[in-house]
Amino acid sequence: MNDLPKTSPEIDKTDTTVGTKSRRPSPRDVMPEKDWSDYRGILIVVEQRNGIAKKVSWQLLGEGRRLADKLNTHLSALVIGSNVSALAKEAIYRGADQVYLCDSEELKDYRTRPYSKVCLTVIGQYKPEIVLMGATYTGRDLAGAIATHLPTGLTADCTQLDVDEQRLLLASRPAFSEKMLATILCKQFKPQMATARSGVFLALPLDPTRDGDIIPIASQMKEDEIVTRVLDFLEQNDYVSLEDQEIIVAGGRGLGGPEAFALLQNLADALGGVVGASRAAVDAGWITHDHQVGQTGSTVRPKLYFAIGISGAVQHVVGMQNADMIVAINRDPNAPIFKVAHLGIVGDLFTLVPALCTAIKAQKD
């Protein structure tokens, strides 16, 4: 994207030399500089539920592979759960050189304390220089708990990752509301930690010829030491998880009201997809926030993305620009969405969407 956020000056989370004149010295100012050279390698914490990994974990393994090759170091995965050894193998097939596997009954469902203790044990023992996990509800909780205990810096919700010649992680995320992409560094502590959004990075294809060690890790807490109990999972039936969808039909303010989302639902049904939305449509109360795509919604990477009555503001585009095929319908030929669309149709959505539905259904019959 040409008109997307420009990279801001780097922000160093741990650089205490910034602005020291006017503030009282912090304990970090007098801390002797630590030698972190024994910290090597990249660790991806794989998130799973009922033995099924979150896509973001495989996407991070793909990105982790690229970073590890650049640093000339190893890529490890940490799989925690109960009956999850198949995931450890899959992590190898997806790019890991080795996997730490902590497989125990009390780890079946995510709970902060037992999971963070396993992570802290692995980090303490194997000393990775970089630790990455998905910016999911679970990943955010777990990463925060670990970073607090170590303590080290944590950059949340990254959309770009890289490393420099000093082996520093360049963790970039949208900042200052709109057009800035802040690159955040953690210079003085290890491991450098970040959570990253789903749908931003590419998972590697499964390669069953890959080989690697699976290292068993003991669970760190017994059930009677864990103060929380998972009693039940209550599924919200109408909740849409856009991140895993292959076809998304998204609508914006151009729909003019909530009723027009029925048109989009027809098109989504005909294509076997789901409905997405711009923030303008969500803020207007036409559809719920779980449908929102963009900077403050979901980042998606479907095979097919329809942007209907959506202008193409940078905060929307940042969430859908990686779709394989983008089709835009807008009555304004100068709408910015046409800059990212592979196929643009200038016209009135109220005529075009029903016509598309009819054509698709006719082809099916």
Ligand code: FAD
């Ligand atoms: P508009 O910009 O009003 O565009 C409506 C489009 O519909 C126009 O291009 C118009 O030509 C077209 N149209 C109208 N009638 C028709 C018709 N009959 N047929 C065909 N086309 C028609 N936005 C997001 O989407 N996701 C985010 O996550 C997000 N996060 C944000 C975070 C911050 C901090 C800020 C400041 C903003 C954020 N926004 C986000 C808002 C974003 O800046 C835009 O305001 C928003 O995306 C605009 O939504 P829209 O394209 O639906 O509406």
